Amino acid sequence: MDVEKYLARIGCSGPCPPTLETLRYVHLNHLMTVPFENLTIHIGERVRLELPLLYEKIVLMRRGGFCYENNGLFSWLLSQMGFDLTILSAQVRNQFTGAYGPPFDHFIMMVKLDGHRWLCDVGFGSGFQLPLSLETDGPQVQSHGVYRLRSQGNLIFMEMKSVTEVSGVGEECWTGLYKFTLEPRERDDFRAMCGYHQSSASSIFFCKSLCSLLLPTGRITIMGRRLIITSLSSVDGQQATKTTTDLSDEEITELLREKFGIVLHSPLTPKDVEIIPPPVTY
Numbered sequence: 001m002d003v004e005k006y007l008a009r010i011g012c013s014g015p016c017p018p019t020l021e022t023l024r025y026v027h028l029n030h031l032m033t034v035p036f037e038n039l040t041i042h043i044g045e046r047v048r049l050e051l052p053l054l055y056e057k058i059v060l061m062r063r064g065g066f067c068y069e070n071n072g073l074f075s076w077l078l079s080q081m082g083f084d085l086t087i088l089s090a091q092v093r094n095q096f097t098g099a100y101g102p103p104f105d106h107f108i109m110m111v112k113l114d115g116h117r118w119l120c121d122v123g124f125g126s127g128f129q130l131p132l133s134l135e136t137d138g139p140q141v142q143s144h145g146v147y148r149l150r151s152q153g154n155l156i157f158m159e160m161k162s163v164t165e166v167s168g169v170g171e172e173c174w175t176g177l178y179k180f181t182l183e184p185r186e187r188d189d190f191r192a193m194c195g196y197h198q199s200s201a202s203s204i205f206f207c208k209s210l211c212s213l214l215l216p217t218g219r220i221t222i223m224g225r226r227l228i229i230t231s232l233s234s235v236d237g238q239q240a241t242k243t244t245t246d247l248s249d250e251e252i253t254e255l256l257r258e259k260f261g262i263v264l265h266s267p268l269t270p271k272d273v274e275i276i277p278p279p280v281t282y
Contacts, residue, residue, distance in 0.1 A: 001055055003080050006073075009059045010034060018082035020113055024130050026081075027120055030074055035064030035260045036125040037211035041198050043266040049187065049194060051076055062261050064213075066205055067123030068194045071107040072187065074122050084112040087187065090158070090180035096277040100179050104193040108180060110134065119149065119158070125212055126219065127177065132158070134182075144214070144232060148174065155179050202278035209271045211260055220259055222252060224272025 007016060010029040016022045040047050040063075047069060048054075054073040057063045064070060078085050090106035093099070111118045117134035121127050128147045132140055139161065140147050146161040159174040197203040204210075212221040218230040218240065227245040247255070252270060256262040 001051075001076060001080055002059075003077065006055070006059050006077050009062065016081060018113070020116075020118075022081070023078075023083065023111060023113065023118065023120070026074075026077070027122060027131055028129055030070070030122040031129060031214040032216075033213075034058060034070060034122070035211050035213045035262065036066065036070065036123065037064040037260070037262070038066050038205040039063075039209060039211060039256075039262070039264060039268060040065075041205060042209040042269050042271055043264055044269075045266070047194060047198055049191060051187075064211070064260070064262070065123070066125075066197070067107045067121075068190050070123035071109060071121060072123075072190075074120070075107075075109045078109070078111060078120070086110045086112070086182070087185045088180050088182065089185045089189065090178040092178045093176045094278065096275070100176075101278075102193065104185075104190045106178055106180075107190050108178075110182065124177070125210075127158075128160075129214065143216075144218075150174075154181050156181065200278075201276045204275055207271065207273050207275045209268065211256060211262065213260055222247070222255060225249075225252065225270045226272070227251075227255065 010026065010033045012026055012029050016026065049068055049072060051073065054069055058065060058069065058073050075085055075087060086109065088108045088110055089104045090108045091100040091103060092105045094101060107123065108119065108121045111120055111131065118131040119134055120131050129142050129144055132147055132149055134149060137148060137150055148159050150157045150159055157179045158177050160177055161172055162175050197205045200206055208223055210221060210223045212219060218232050221228040225247050227247050229243045231241050233241055249270065252268065256264070
């Protein structure tokens with residue numbers, strides 16, 4: 001890996017020693033420059049997890065990826081920069097069943113720094129923007145939302161505060177996004193689930209082509225043939241408005257180039273079909 005090229009790819013410059021300031025800097029910059037996307041699946045190819053291939057795709061070809069790719073490569077970058085890093089496995093909460101997925105459903109990482117543990121994740125799509133402290137169960141306010149890491153036995157639940165309407169009144173609640181343990185994992189542990197997410201009718205990545213990027217004021221997403229702009233309307237990001245626009249194939253190609261910096265070498269087949277809820281076994 002050429003660390004300097006990777007840092008330039010995500011818009012980071014200057015000395016980057018393994019400090020908390022650097023960790024926050026590269027984490028946020030990664031989210032704002034490297035798209036969360038699964039377009040490889042929808043141009044008829046397979047996602048490959050070998051680190052040199054991920055480096056070529058994300059750094060040299062200026063593409064993005066889903067969690068196994070973005071977090072897989074980012075974890076390598078942090079290790080090369082001198083951070084004490086541990087790969088972790090998370091189980092994502094299903095939006096239909098409310099149940100959590102199987103182990104290795106999501107690739108995340110923990111960084112130990114000056115006796116403090118931090119959760120890092122640049123591959124969730126709509127998660128936190130800066131590393132979250134693993135030393136507290138309390139709310140952690142960030143630019144696009146309020147998050148917390150709630151412990152229950154050896155499990156840790158990553159949750160986001162949201163506002164729901166109850167009898168016409170907005171009530172705050174915590175929504176679980178995924179759960180995990182601190183058991184160290186290996187990169188090869190995720191290969192089977194990476195294959196599942198490329199071929200299962202119960203996976204959003206197989207059922208919907210998507211490309212999404214964090215913005216200072218919200219998020220821009222192309223899903224299937226729809227452009228979705230999310231705009232924050234409160235300081236802590238709990239209130240947001242969404243606008244949706246239908247797109248032609250030509251408009252998708254142009255938006256991928258202009259807004260995400262992506263030029264595909266094979267034709268994209270936009271996809272947005274109904275996800276079949278998986279059986280609840282976990």
